[in-house]
Amino acid sequence: MIKETEVDGVPTLIAPVSGQMHAGLVFRVGYADEVLARAGITHVVEHLALFRTGQADYHYNGRTGAATTEFHLRGSEQDVVAFLTGVCEALSALPFERLEVEKQVLRTEQAGKSPSPSEVLALWRYGARGFGLAGYPEYGVPNLTPDEIRHWVGTWFTRENAGLWIAGDGVPAGLRLPLPSGRRWAPPPVTSALPVTPAFFQAPMNGTAFDAVVPRGPAAMVYAEVLQRELFRELRQADGLSYTTAAGYTAHPHDTAIVTAIADALPEKQSAVLGGMVDALHTLAVGRIEQTEVDAVIAAAQGDLQHPDAAAASLSGLVTNLLTGRPIHSPEERTAQLGAVTLDEVRAVAAQALRTGLLLVPEDHTADWAGYAVAPITSETVVEGGAYPVIDDPNDRFVIGPAGVSRVIGDQAATVRYTECAAMLVWPDGGRQLVGHDGMRVAVEPTMIAADPGLLHHIGAGLPPHLVVRLPPRDPSTIPRPAPPTPDPPPEKRGGLLRRRKS
Missing domain, CATH: 3.30.830.10 (Metalloenzyme, LuxS/M16 peptidase-like)
Known part of the structure; x- marks a missing residue:
């Protein structure tokens, strides 16, 4: 028997359980609600909200999924009250003194994992947005500010956008969910980057x-x-x-x-x-x-x-x-x-x-x-603009215009238009990588292109700030350099330069 009730305006489902009580507070927000350039913001909120719980005598955890974020535990009634009330209170006053440490924790977590087959499939099926973000790094984590995080919490982690479940006899005495008022958000849309299937x-x-x-x-x-x-x-x-x-x-x-x-x-x-x-x-x-x-x-x-x-x-x-x-x-x-x-x-x-x-x-x-x-690994169109050859290959050129950027190798192209840009990664040395909603990538390296550095600096200058990811300096050995002069390889050997993602 499943009982429906509410706690402090949060809809609540209760069912009996034979063992220890367990419970969870679920919010209708996940990584599919983010944009690629700020990917990871929900995960950061989850970590900050749990920090003050620290070590406990009961088992607890958080989980950021595609469309929901959940805080759950298994313990006594007193543990349920302390944990869930504490999470709600933490969301209203996140420990931002901990922000840089948690960013480091998340970057370490990211470095220790490889995308699963299902995550790679998601990238190719959905592109660089919505459910496709499962296949991308959490690019947004290094640049997130307290103000951005506060705005995200105020938008998504509200009473109307939450639900509670309790496996036990009922609502524990004294349980409070002090959440701000907001609105219920519709599920994220399901996008597609595939023009044809199978x-x-x-x-x-x-x-x-x-x-x-x-x-x-x-x-x-x-x-x-x-x-x-x-x-x-x-x-x-x-x-x-x-x-x-x-x-x-x-x-x-x-x-x-x-x-x-x-x-x-x-x-x-x-x-x-x-x-x-x-x-x-x-x-x-x-x-x-x-x-x-x-x-x-x-x-x-x-x-x-x-x-x-x-x-x-x-x-x-x-x-x-x-x-x-x-x-x-x-x-x-x-x-x-x-x-x-x-x-x-x-x-x-x-x-x-x-x-x-x-x-x-x-x-x-x-x-x-x-x-x-x-599945497409190249774009069907090229932006209008000036053509700039790659220094070490006359068959390889960039086209840079007011609408976006294309890289053209022979008769193949990769294009990212600013109106369809999911993120632009920027390095202090001037390197830029633009990622389109369809997953296409165009990397522009000042060391490799015969163009005025001032022109390259203005690539993506009109993009909204929340689509720009500013990264720390790169190891100089990783910056592409022109290759020594060699005979041109056959065109069929160069198709792999245009990729939707790095292998």
Whole structure:
């Protein structure tokens, strides 16, 4: 039984739990609400809000997701009161004396991780905004100021934009949520950087990965598990090609969801694993799914929902639904929804997944043989403006105009228009890198271009300040320099200079 109430105007969901009480305060804001040049601001707020909690005798943490930020803990009723009230009080008076230290902590965290396959897929599918920011560094962290952070907190971390869940007997006595008033924000839009699907791109990975946009709902959840079983059966059990095979379902805060699949491989088995992934997706898409397979998946999922703590385990997701305008379903209702899923519905999701699919293939591999289009790594247009050659290559030039910048190599171009600029990175030596909403990058190095330094200094001068990232000095050895004179390489060997992202 899930009970709905409110605490200090914050909508609250409560469900009984067999073990220790746990609870979470969720705000409808995440990294998908940020812009690339200020990426990480929500994460900084999360860290600052938790700082004064320090070491505690109970387990607590924070999590910044795509569309929500959550502060949660497991402990006694007194712990819940102290933690949640303390988080709200901290949000109104963040410890900005700690700001530079937390920036360093986050930069260290960033340096110690590599993008997961799902994050790389997000970059290529959504571009350099919204849900695509999962695949980018938190560029904004070094430049954030207390005033910017205060404005962000005042905009997003408000009573109307929050939801509370409690796994326990009820609201603990004395719990207060002293949050300022604001408004409920709609979910971030779902963007696209893919002109056509299914599509593929290359990335340095020992294996392959896939994602697809499908209708949100129980049929898609069943499909994801059917796909997981197919990959495990064919790539792990039958042929021993992969150690890790996995597929999962992630709901968007709209009417769609993402199904993601991965399969790892030894270098010499990459082609076979790629073929096995393609075959598995095609097998399901043409309807070769057995009723017994669907029945087994549904029975397992319904069994999980029979657990006494199933309602409590679902509370965090249900509060997210509440904040994004989605219905709230009890375990009993979800059990009935799963039971109503038909074989034809699962087959329809499988066909949709293939039509909207994005495939990550290892370097030096392709998937055009399987009907996948090449995801764009170049731009279709070039800005109007003056042309300036690269010092060591007459086939390589920049076009700089009032609307933006293009780099043109032979008949290929990468263009970022100022009206579609997600971020401009600037170094003290004058180097600039512009990133477009579609993920295209143009790096302009004063050492490499035959143009007046004053002209280069004015590139992006009219961009709003919140789109500019000012970086510290670079190691001189990392600044590009003209190469010694050599014979021109064949044009086909130079296509890789235009990339949507650095490998």
